[in-house]
Amino acid sequence: MTDKHPPKQPPKKPEPDAKPAYTPLAWSYPFSPATKEGATPDTTDPMTYMKVLATAEDGFYPLGASGIWHGGIHFGQKTGEALKQDDGVRAIATGEVVAYRLDSEYPTLTYQDQRHALYSRGFVLIRHTLQLPPAPKKTEPAPAPANAPAGSPPSGGNATPPAPAPTPAPASSGPPPGETLTFFSLYMHTLDWKTYKAALDQPKTANADPKAPQLKPAPYWEVDRSYRALKPNKQDLPKRKPIDPGALGDDSSPQQQGPDDVLPEPVAGVRVRIIPNGKLLGLLPEGTELTVNEADNGGRKGWAKITKIIKGDPVGPVVGQSPDVQLKWGYVFVSELAPIPQSGPVDKVVVLKKPYPVKAGDVVAHIGQYQRYREAKPTPPLPTRPLLHLEIFAGPDLPAFITKSQARAQELPETDKPFLEILKGAKLVTKAPDPDYTLEQTGLKLVPVSDPKSRWVKVQPKTVKMPAEQPEPPAPAGKGKHKPKPAKKPEPIETSTGSPFWVDSSLGLINQMTTAPVKGWKDFPLKVSQAEGPGTDFSNVLRIIDLDKEGPQSLAREDKDASGKAKRWWNVTVGTKDGGTRQGWVREQDHPKVKLCSPWDWPGFELVDNSSTTMVDMFKRYLFVAGLAMGEDQDNFKPSADALATSDLIQKLEQAIDVNHDGKVTAAELADAQKTKWLAEAISHMVVKSESEWGGNMGKWEDILPHMKLVPWKWQNEMDRIKKLQWWEEVQSIDAKILPKEPKPWHFHPIGLIGNFKQSCNCIDTDKFIEEYKKQHSEDFGWYDNPGSKKSTLKPLNSESEQNLRQLINGIRKYFIDGSGGCDIPKISYMLATARVECYDWINGVFFGPRAEGISYEKAEIDYGVGQTARRADYARKMGNAADGDGFKYRGRGLVQITWKGKYSTFESLLNVPLVDHPEMACEWDVALRIMVIGMTQGTFTGSSLKDFINESTTNYHDARQIINGFDKADIIAGYAKKFEEILKESKS
Numbered sequence: 001m002t003d004k005h006p007p008k009q010p011p012k013k014p015e016p017d018a019k020p021a022y023t024p025l026a027w028s029y030p031f032s033p034a035t036k037e038g039a040t041p042d043t044t045d046p047m048t049y050m051k052v053l054a055t056a057e058d059g060f061y062p063l064g065a066s067g068i069w070h071g072g073i074h075f076g077q078k079t080g081e082a083l084k085q086d087d088g089v090r091a092i093a094t095g096e097v098v099a100y101r102l103d104s105e106y107p108t109l110t111y112q113d114q115r116h117a118l119y120s121r122g123f124v125l126i127r128h129t130l131q132l133p134p135a136p137k138k139t140e141p142a143p144a145p146a147n148a149p150a151g152s153p154p155s156g157g158n159a160t161p162p163a164p165a166p167t168p169a170p171a172s173s174g175p176p177p178g179e180t181l182t183f184f185s186l187y188m189h190t191l192d193w194k195t196y197k198a199a200l201d202q203p204k205t206a207n208a209d210p211k212a213p214q215l216k217p218a219p220y221w222e223v224d225r226s227y228r229a230l231k232p233n234k235q236d237l238p239k240r241k242p243i244d245p246g247a248l249g250d251d252s253s254p255q256q257q258g259p260d261d262v263l264p265e266p267v268a269g270v271r272v273r274i275i276p277n278g279k280l281l282g283l284l285p286e287g288t289e290l291t292v293n294e295a296d297n298g299g300r301k302g303w304a305k306i307t308k309i310i311k312g313d314p315v316g317p318v319v320g321q322s323p324d325v326q327l328k329w330g331y332v333f334v335s336e337l338a339p340i341p342q343s344g345p346v347d348k349v350v351v352l353k354k355p356y357p358v359k360a361g362d363v364v365a366h367i368g369q370y371q372r373y374r375e376a377k378p379t380p381p382l383p384t385r386p387l388l389h390l391e392i393f394a395g396p397d398l399p400a401f402i403t404k405s406q407a408r409a410q411e412l413p414e415t416d417k418p419f420l421e422i423l424k425g426a427k428l429v430t431k432a433p434d435p436d437y438t439l440e441q442t443g444l445k446l447v448p449v450s451d452p453k454s455r456w457v458k459v460q461p462k463t464v465k466m467p468a469e470q471p472e473p474p475a476p477a478g479k480g481k482h483k484p485k486p487a488k489k490p491e492p493i494e495t496s497t498g499s500p501f502w503v504d505s506s507l508g509l510i511n512q513m514t515t516a517p518v519k520g521w522k523d524f525p526l527k528v529s530q531a532e533g534p535g536t537d538f539s540n541v542l543r544i545i546d547l548d549k550e551g552p553q554s555l556a557r558e559d560k561d562a563s564g565k566a567k568r569w570w571n572v573t574v575g576t577k578d579g580g581t582r583q584g585w586v587r588e589q590d591h592p593k594v595k596l597c598s599p600w601d602w603p604g605f606e607l608v609d610n611s612s613t614t615m616v617d618m619f620k621r622y623l624f625v626a627g628l629a630m631g632e633d634q635d636n637f638k639p640s641a642d643a644l645a646t647s648d649l650i651q652k653l654e655q656a657i658d659v660n661h662d663g664k665v666t667a668a669e670l671a672d673a674q675k676t677k678w679l680a681e682a683i684s685h686m687v688v689k690s691e692s693e694w695g696g697n698m699g700k701w702e703d704i705l706p707h708m709k710l711v712p713w714k715w716q717n718e719m720d721r722i723k724k725l726q727w728w729e730e731v732q733s734i735d736a737k738i739l740p741k742e743p744k745p746w747h748f749h750p751i752g753l754i755g756n757f758k759q760s761c762n763c764i765d766t767d768k769f770i771e772e773y774k775k776q777h778s779e780d781f782g783w784y785d786n787p788g789s790k791k792s793t794l795k796p797l798n799s800e801s802e803q804n805l806r807q808l809i810n811g812i813r814k815y816f817i818d819g820s821g822g823c824d825i826p827k828i829s830y831m832l833a834t835a836r837v838e839c840y841d842w843i844n845g846v847f848f849g850p851r852a853e854g855i856s857y858e859k860a861e862i863d864y865g866v867g868q869t870a871r872r873a874d875y876a877r878k879m880g881n882a883a884d885g886d887g888f889k890y891r892g893r894g895l896v897q898i899t900w901k902g903k904y905s906t907f908e909s910l911l912n913v914p915l916v917d918h919p920e921m922a923c924e925w926d927v928a929l930r931i932m933v934i935g936m937t938q939g940t941f942t943g944s945s946l947k948d949f950i951n952e953s954t955t956n957y958h959d960a961r962q963i964i965n966g967f968d969k970a971d972i973i974a975g976y977a978k979k980f981e982e983i984l985k986e987s988k989s
Contacts, residue, residue, distance in 0.1 A: 027758035028361035031083040046755030054674035067622020071747040072391030088363035095128035096355035104346040105194035112713040115376035120368030122190035188389035191366040220356035223344030227337035231268035231286040272330035276300035282323030288312030349730040395740035409600035417596040425535035426593035428584025435519035541604040575678035616703035656682030684752030695728020695743035769987040804848035811929035833976035850928035853892035860888035894928035
């Protein structure tokens with residue numbers, strides 16, 4: 001050992017700021033679907049929402065009921081029957097509130113005939129940033145030294161020392177130019193302050209309505225927020241000093257110490273600490289008014305630092321004590337405070353001095369009122385017509401961004417392509433060729449050698465021979481000798497005969513013995529060259545997740561190619577221009593006008609420039625095509641109608657949805673088209689450049705007035721309302737940098753844009769979750785060999801377990817969260833806890849992966865069998881096991897260890913997967929995930945489901961064990977579930 005110290009190194013130069021890690025933008029639909037008849041529609045499918053929009057009274061995109069351009073969509077009373085609109089409208093993507101307007105109370109429009117209509121001028125404007133995913137890194141081989149031949153390493157001490165690496169240039173603090181798009185979401189006609197105030201004051205009344213909306217002041221309102229202390233805690237009582245009995249006398253007791261020693265009642269209020277969870281400084285009695293700095297949370301979520309005590313006198317932590325002098329600067333838990341209702345500025349446009357950040361799915365507003373003339377009353381109007389206008393728009397840089405996005409999409413891996421795009425004109429393979437091969441020999445087993453989850457499966461014929469059974473070993477003589485184990489049942493010997501061929505899996509021949517000649521195909525039966533007939537009449541963008549839900553009969557996989565990949569085919573249904581449908585097969589690759597797509601390809605989207613079309617010409621066209629023009633106006637308006645018929649917008653709409661081919665696209669046709677997938681897709685993927693109705697010159701509306709011949713005063717009154725609704729110029733006058741310079745942006749259909757990018761739930765930050773779990777895996781979680789045993793410390797989470805955990809979370813997101821379970825943290829926590837225990841491979845130290853129960857054939861036959869060694873043969877038969885070997889064949893597998901033949905058969909029917917013949921498929925990730933989610937949510941294992949023990953009124957992790965296996969390890973799993981719940985809450989994105 002040496003005492004020499006290494007030479008001191010010069011201090012390192014600070015590293016340049018690293019480029020921020022890329023984070024995909026999180027998305028959300030504005031409302032959640034309501035549960036109907038116990039079932040919740042697919043919350044990720046755009047058609048769930050398009051069908052609801054078809055029921056709206058008006059406000060269709062991109063033409064309103066009056067035939068005039070309309071840049072958003074409406075949610076009202078009819079859509080509220082299918083959506084949870086009372087919960088509030090949610091931010092459609094992560095972003096920041098930049099401006100808003102709050103009405104003190106709804107304005108009233110008074111028409112000339114003295115009828116009155118309520119409406120809301122309130123709005124919220126959120127700015128979002130969409131960033132392209134980074135280009136995949138290209139690995140380049142290291143250059144060989146200049147004096148060495150290619151491929152030769154440098155030799156010993158004669159090697160030329162390498163030149164010093166150049167100093168890296170400082171990394172950019174943001175994405176490269178042109179790789180981000182700023183866009184906006186607008187929530188128009190929001191709730192007024194009067195309604196907020198009434199709801200906030202209601203709990204003070206004796207007869208509060210429990211069904212009334214639970215409204216809270218919006219956190220972005222510019223107001224000096226103050227709070228009122230609640231009473232979640234009480235002062236502690238002081239500890240009594242020991243009393244000398246002799247000093248009290250024979251007739252005295254501690255209770256007879258005199259009135260001066262009687263303590264006051266403990267004060268209820270909010271505890272104040274020097275730091276979050278730190279030393280207790282005192283309490284703020286109930287009703288104390290204060291302000292806090294929520295930005296200073298002391299490093300712990302949910303806490304805030306007191307900035308001022310407005311009203312009230314703090315008390316000490318113990319009855320009779322004074323509060324600590326530091327209390328006025330202490331920390332309180334925000335959920336123990338009630339905000340004091342305050343509106344801040346009303347009846348004016350507010351541009352926030354500091355934009356307020358919001359996450360996708362945050363409630364940002366509530367639906368307000370908008371009454372038309374038909375709802376107007378001669379008496380003071382009541383709020384009878386809820387309405388929200390939702391709009392998304394971007395500036396003039398959108399076309400260039402999409403071009404760059406589509407180029408980036410070509411660089412992305414196939415795994416990042418969740419769509420199948422079928423372009424207009426693509427031809428389908430509508431019929432498979434007749435079989436060209438016949439297996440004449442009977443008595444052969446058809447063993448699959450390609451993926452059995454396919455319409456056509458490649459099979460290898462095999463002979464099956466059973467070897468002779470071994471004789472039972474003689475019982476040993478002598479006392480105390482153990483009876484020998486019975487001879488193991490011999491396994492059948494299968495021998496290939498002849499060449500493999502393809503069969504139709506719908507015939508049920510896979511893994512069966514042939515009893516008659518079998519027809520099939522020498523090669524995979526589908527070929528792109530077989531595509532024939534007319535091409536598709538519409539472009540179709542299909543989600544792979546939806547195609548896969550159709551099951552094996554609509555999915556076909558070829559034999560694996562040299563790269564080991566089996567190309568997929570799907571049987572799809574597309575629309576025809578006569579209103580019918582056409583069905584056929586398409587291949588994921590090398591099929592003309594068919595390809596897999598990334599959201600960054602913008603599949604199906606079309607840009608339409610409508611900015612030069614005037615409002616009055618659109619109105620004339622509407623009156624003409626609807627036959628509403630009066631007298632000679634019908635002829636006078638024809639030139640406008642004919643000119644617009646050749647405009648980009650009307651032509652695109654006619655091609656997409658003019659089913660009766662009369663050249664007269666109407667709002668009624670737009671509404672009806674939203675019910676049909678390919679028509680709804682055409683509408684929702686139009687991106688239209690047109691002047692915003694919330695800004696610009698009022699002249700475009702005034703030009704319509706001469707054509708309102710029956711009731712011109714009504715339109716004059718409406719123009720007064722339109723003027724009061726506008727806000728674009730007001731925002732620009734306060735901060736000219738927020739909006740595009742001209743109020744002629746590109747408009748998106750909100751559902752089309754969200755549906756393109758929202759592929760899955762984003763409520764959990766998977767990377768953050770895994771990193772936090774890794775810190776706790778070894779000691780905090782640890783492992784219990786048995787209930788009641790001491791917790792043992794584990795080695796750090798290995799890479800295979802980490803990969804499994806990532807796949808498990810992604811699967812729960814796909815099949816539970818997006819499958820209608822929502823981001824229900826307690827239920828997700830219990831799934832993770834169950835999987836951690838049930839699928840731990842202790843031999844290899846691997847967690848969270850599907851596995852088969854690691855027991856011997858003999859032990860499985862004892863525990864689950866029906867033979868001579870079975871310990872509960874009757875129960876095994878009840879659970880579906882019937883023959884020798886079934887105990888081992890149907891032992892526990894997957895993520896929750898599905899057991900018994902009867903259960904394998906149940907899930908075979910539910911999943912359309914041949915689990916009875918191939919129980920090993922229960923260990924395939926996709927199958928294992930679906931078994932876990934369906935079994936735990938629908939009660940398929942024991943009759944009990946997650947909702948029985950984890951719901952709005954209770955979270956009983958202990959008793960939830962009955963979903964799987966009685967109360968076995970219930971305490972252990974409950975403990976893990978609580979830990980997972982904490983991590984999930986901390987790592988919510």
